[in-house]
Amino acid sequence: MAFEDEMLALLPRLRRFAQALARNAADADDLCQSAIERAIKARGQWQPGTRLDSWMYRIMRNLWIDTARARTRANETFVAEEAGAQVGDRGDRGIEAAVQLDEVGRAMNTLPDEQREAVALVLVEGFAYKEAAEILDIPMGTLTSRLVRGRQTLMEKLGEAA
Amino acid sequence: MIAPETLMAYVDGELPPLEAKRVERAIAADPALAEQVQRERRLREQLNARFDTVAAEPVPDALADMVRGADTVVSLDERRERRRPFGGHWYRNAAAIAATLALGVIAGHTLRIGGGSAGGFAMHDGRLIASGQVAHALDTQLASSQPHDATTRMLVSFRAKDGSYCRVFEMARQGGIACNDKGDWQVRQLRGVAGESAADYRQAGSSAGALMADAQDMMAGAPLDAAQEKAAADRNWRAR
Numbered sequence: 001m002a003f004e005d006e007m008l009a010l011l012p013r014l015r016r017f018a019q020a021l022a023r024n025a026a027d028a029d030d031l032c033q034s035a036i037e038r039a040i041k042a043r044g045q046w047q048p049g050t051r052l053d054s055w056m057y058r059i060m061r062n063l064w065i066d067t068a069r070a071r072t073r074a075n076e077t078f079v080a081e082e083a084g085a086q087v088g089d090r091g092d093r094g095i096e097a098a099v100q101l102d103e104v105g106r107a108m109n110t111l112p113d114e115q116r117e118a119v120a121l122v123l124v125e126g127f128a129y130k131e132a133a134e135i136l137d138i139p140m141g142t143l144t145s146r147l148v149r150g151r152q153t154l155m156e157k158l159g160e161a162a
Numbered sequence: 163m164i165a166p167e168t169l170m171a172y173v174d175g176e177l178p179p180l181e182a183k184r185v186e187r188a189i190a191a192d193p194a195l196a197e198q199v200q201r202e203r204r205l206r207e208q209l210n211a212r213f214d215t216v217a218a219e220p221v222p223d224a225l226a227d228m229v230r231g232a233d234t235v236v237s238l239d240e241r242r243e244r245r246r247p248f249g250g251h252w253y254r255n256a257a258a259i260a261a262t263l264a265l266g267v268i269a270g271h272t273l274r275i276g277g278g279s280a281g282g283f284a285m286h287d288g289r290l291i292a293s294g295q296v297a298h299a300l301d302t303q304l305a306s307s308q309p310h311d312a313t314t315r316m317l318v319s320f321r322a323k324d325g326s327y328c329r330v331f332e333m334a335r336q337g338g339i340a341c342n343d344k345g346d347w348q349v350r351q352l353r354g355v356a357g358e359s360a361a362d363y364r365q366a367g368s369s370a371g372a373l374m375a376d377a378q379d380m381m382a383g384a385p386l387d388a389a390q391e392k393a394a395a396d397r398n399w400r401a402r
Contacts, residue, residue, distance in 0.1 A: 007229045008221075015225075016217040020209075024383045025323075029222075036228050102384050104212035122174065123206055124213045129176050148166050155205050 003043055006052045007036075013125065017057060020120035021064045023109055031067070035060035057125070057135050061117055068113050107157040115150030118143055123151075164188050164195060173202040219379060222323075283349060292340050292347035300329055300340055300347045304395060306388035318377060319386045319394065327399040330377050337373050339380065342399035351376050 015032055022028035039046075039059050046055050108116060121132040122143075133143040164185055171177050172185040189195045284293045292300055299314035308316060317330040317337075328341040328350065338352035353373060377385075386394060 004229055008226060011221045011225060011229065012217040012219070015219070015221065016213050019216045020213050025381070026383055032225060033228070036225060040228070102212075104208050105384070119209070123209050129171070129174070144167050144171065148170055151170065151202065151205060152166075154209075155201050158205065158208055159201060 002048055003046065003052070007039070007056070010053055010056060013053070014056060014060060017060060017120060017125055018064075019105075020108065020124045021061070021068075021117060031060060031064055034063050038063065054131060054135055057121070058137075061135060064117075065113070103158065107154050110157065111150050111153060115146045115153070118146040119150040119154065122147055169195065169198060170202065173199055173206075215375075215378060286346070289346075290349040290352070292349060296331070296333075297347055300331065300342075301399070302395065304388070304391055305329075306391060318374070319391045320377060320381045321383060321386070321401075322380045323382045325382075325401040327394050327401060328377070328380060330373050332373075339373060339377055342401070345398070345400075350380070 014035065015028070018028040018032045018035070019025065022031050035056070039056055042059070046052060108119070111119065117136060118132065121127045121135060122129065127135070129140055129143055129147075133140045136143065168177070168181075168185060172182055177185065189199060282292075282294060282296050284291055291297075296314050299312065299316070303312060303314070303316050305316040305319060313333065315332045317332055319327065319329045322328045322341055326341045326343060328339055329347075330339050331337060336352060339350045340347040341350050342348075351373060
């Protein structure tokens with residue numbers, strides 16, 4: 001019982017994490033669904049009494065890495081340029097509003113994967129550095145240097161628009 | 163000297179107390195550092211504003227049902243009981259009803275409901291459908307190329323989570339969100355603006371902001387760009 005209830009309570013946060021990682025809402029939904037499927041299959045590996053959230057975030061992050069690494073850099077560059085072209089086309093207030101709606105999402109999309117996951121865990125999900133480093137299975141120093149670089153890029157991109 | 167890592171850790175509350183004190187003193191003495199801290203805080207706010215809306219949304223039933231099926235056998239009654247606290251977002255329905263009622267009041271003065279020749283909105287089978295000039299604008303007007311003095315202006319077009327095409331529109335006294343349902347524009351949101359003083363125009367601006375927030379909740383992915391919007395119009399806004 002505990003598994004199911006804890007998992008239900010966790011779903012809103014998992015969806016938020018999926019959005020922060022994935023490139024768009026449709027990918028985020030797919031990611032969420034696959035992560036839950038995998039967790040249900042592997043539920044025997046989770047020990048009641050330990051934190052379900054860290055375990056679950058790790059599953060989702062590993063799934064995301066599997067799919068994200070399959071994408072080519074070329075493809076990412078193309079998408080980013082296309083989005084950039086829209087910003088320049090300031091013909092109408094509505095289009096501008098639409099672009100502003102997801103400025104933050106697009107700025108996140110420009111980050112390399114290893115910076116994006118660090119930002120998503122610490123800034124979006126509010127994990128402590130130690131917890132985030134454990135989920136990502138990297139040393140603390142690696143986490144903090146990725147975090148610094150990711151934040152600097154985001155602040156540059158979002159600061160100039162504000 | 164304060165390293166960027168140290169400043170970041172300070173903002174995140176990750177420094178031991180003594181070290182945090184040292185950073186605080188350095189910030190007090192250096193306006194450039196203080197500005198840097200402000201930028202860090204602003205970034206966190208921007209990220210939270212963007213992603214916390216996702217956590218606040220109702221979880222799609224499909225996901226919750228996957229989890230509910232996970233434990234051995236759960237009786238149907240038990241499931242219904244459990245679903246209640248999460249499901250049934252009465253406040254959204256209430257808002258929709260309130261919007262419809264508000265329209266009724268406005269419409270009583272300025273719009274004819276049902277068969278008015280100028281048109282605006284009409285009730286069909288309990289659904290509020292755009293008609294006449296408003297429907298025409300929804301069908302044909304592109305946000306990217308509309309005349310600046312258009313009576314009904316399109317702000318944003320997007321795809322809703324159910325796959326249908328929706329458009330945020332604005333008129334002098336109200337704005338709303340309409341979604342195409344087999345050729346009809348069904349009004350999902352309507353926000354009215356009363357009066358025509360300068361102060362009310364400011365309010366019209368803020369109601370556009372509220373509509374954008376509603377649109378964000380309904381949206382799957384990003385808003386349509388100019389090319390996608392044109393392609394959707396060319397397909398008569400039919401979802402595929």
